Amino acid sequence: MFDADGGGAATLGAAAGAAIGQSMMNFASAAASGAFAVNETGGQALLSAIRNMRDGIAQIQADWVFANRQVQLGQSHGAKVMTEVDTEVGQDEQGFMPMLTKLLESLEAAEQGIKDAMRNYQAMDERGASRHRSV
Amino acid sequence: MVAIVAAAAALTSCATSTAGQALPGDAGDGTSTSRSGTNPSSRATSRPQGSDKPLADLDPCAVLNAAAKAKLRITTEGEPRNILGSRGCQWKVRGSQDTYIFGVGLLDKAGISDIPSEVPVEQLPNIGQHQAVLSRGASGTTPCAVILRVTDSSRAEMQVVAGTDVNKACELAMELARLVEPELP
Numbered sequence: 001m002f003d004a005d006g007g008g009a010a011t012l013g014a015a016a017g018a019a020i021g022q023s024m025m026n027f028a029s030a031a032a033s034g035a036f037a038v039n040e041t042g043g044q045a046l047l048s049a050i051r052n053m054r055d056g057i058a059q060i061q062a063d064w065v066f067a068n069r070q071v072q073l074g075q076s077h078g079a080k081v082m083t084e085v086d087t088e089v090g091q092d093e094q095g096f097m098p099m100l101t102k103l104l105e106s107l108e109a110a111e112q113g114i115k116d117a118m119r120n121y122q123a124m125d126e127r128g129a130s131r132h133r134s135v
Numbered sequence: 136m137v138a139i140v141a142a143a144a145a146l147t148s149c150a151t152s153t154a155g156q157a158l159p160g161d162a163g164d165g166t167s168t169s170r171s172g173t174n175p176s177s178r179a180t181s182r183p184q185g186s187d188k189p190l191a192d193l194d195p196c197a198v199l200n201a202a203a204k205a206k207l208r209i210t211t212e213g214e215p216r217n218i219l220g221s222r223g224c225q226w227k228v229r230g231s232q233d234t235y236i237f238g239v240g241l242l243d244k245a246g247i248s249d250i251p252s253e254v255p256v257e258q259l260p261n262i263g264q265h266q267a268v269l270s271r272g273a274s275g276t277t278p279c280a281v282i283l284r285v286t287d288s289s290r291a292e293m294q295v296v297a298g299t300d301v302n303k304a305c306e307l308a309m310e311l312a313r314l315v316e317p318e319l320p
Contacts, residue, residue, distance in 0.1 A: 055227075055234045058277075058296045062225070062236045063218055065278040066294055069254050069270060070219045070245065097276045104277075104299050 024106035028113035037121035038114060046114045050107050057104050064097065189320040190241045190289050195224035198239055203314040207237060207307070220244055221292070233298030236278075237311055240292040247284045256282070263316040269308075271301055279304035281312035283319060291319055 030036065038046065196213035204210070204226070213224040216238065223240035247268055250256060259267040259281065266284040279301055280294035293311040297303040 051234075054298075055229075058234055058236055058298070061276060062238055062278050062294065062296045063216075065276055065280070066218050066221070066223070066238065066240060066292065069250050069280070069282075069292070070221060070242070071251060101277055101299060108299075 021102055021106045021109075024109040024113070028109040028116070031113035031116035031120065034120050036117055037124050038117040039121050040118060043114050043118035043121070047111060050111050050114070054104060054107050057100050057107075061097065061100060188243045188289065189285055190243050190291065193241055193318070193320075195222050195239045195241050198224075198315045198318040199226070206314065207311065209237065213239075233300075235298075235307065236294075236296040237307070238292075238294040239311070239315060240294070242290050242292070244288060246286065246288045246290050247282060248287065250282070262312050265316055265319060267312065269305065271305055277301050277304060279308045281305075281308045283312060283316060285319055291315065 196215060199207075199209065199213070207226075208228055209226045210228075211226055213226050216223045216225045218240065221240040221242045223238055225236055225238040228235040228237070247256075247266065250268075250270070254270060256268040256270045259269050261267060262281070262283060268282050270280045270282060277299050278294050278296045280292050283291045283293070285291060293308050293315055295304045295307040295311060297307060
């Protein structure tokens with residue numbers, strides 16, 4: 001089960017990465033337009049979870065890149081093939097690392113969306129309180 | 136797929152942290168000691184340049200003294216992190232937006248010329264007495280490293296991750312390398 005081009009898995013990965021990115025952008029723009037709201041407690045929990053994910057991705061990137069500089073597979077034909085495939089899998093546009101970086105960017109958009117949603121909640125709450133006082 | 140599994144296995148099996156311990160200072164046996172260490176109990180020590188493993192006695196967590204850490208806004212102790220054949224240490228700085236990861240890795244058995252050819256490196260002017268190259272990974276990767284030659288078969292790597300900002304990571308890796316360089320043999 002060896003596919004030097006990444007085959008369907010790479011295409012699927014790229015499609016999934018693009019879909020996640022687009023979803024996060026839609027989420028952020030919906031929040032910015034006031035389509036939904038999140039209260040302070042829920043929002044902080046979500047922001048904390050996103051932050052943990054971003055930290056985890058940073059650590060994976062740090063370890064992977066560090067290890068990648070050490071792996072010297074040799075000069076045999078097999079090693080040369082592996083070197084080429086390793087590089088492609090890790091670093092081409094549909095590779096593991098670029099996908100992680102895209103996920104990181106998506107999380108930035110999600111974070112912004114949640115902050116906007118928290119502001120929406122606060123604004124809603126203040127409007128509700130104001131109506132209540134005027135009754 | 137094969138490569139992903141291999142890489143994941145390498146990381147999970149080799150990136151384990153082990154408890155590190157700062158080495159004592161100059162034992163009077165001809166070894167050199169840190170030129171800028173402020174805490175004698177945690178000073179980095181090193182063998183003379185003629186040794187076949189000049190980095191063997193250098194504690195990667197002791198290469199940043201208090202002043203150096205302050206310049207990088209590091210307020211935590213280093214955490215030993217050994218990956219594959221390297222001995223390393225990392226410090227995390229949790230900013231408002233991103234957590235920056237500063238890493239130092241010491242390789243006793245691999246020099247700059249042993250970096251795989253598919254990993255792009257750029258020559259830099261020497262830093263102090265050491266030949267230096269920059270490795271900012273390939274497209275899509277965010278860590279940046281400055282690598283200093285110690286001997287033909289040993290090197291020190293200073294790597295930084297700064298969220299998705301590669302230029303910032305390179306800027307900080309340069310600063311880290313300048314601070315670590317005086318500690319290297």
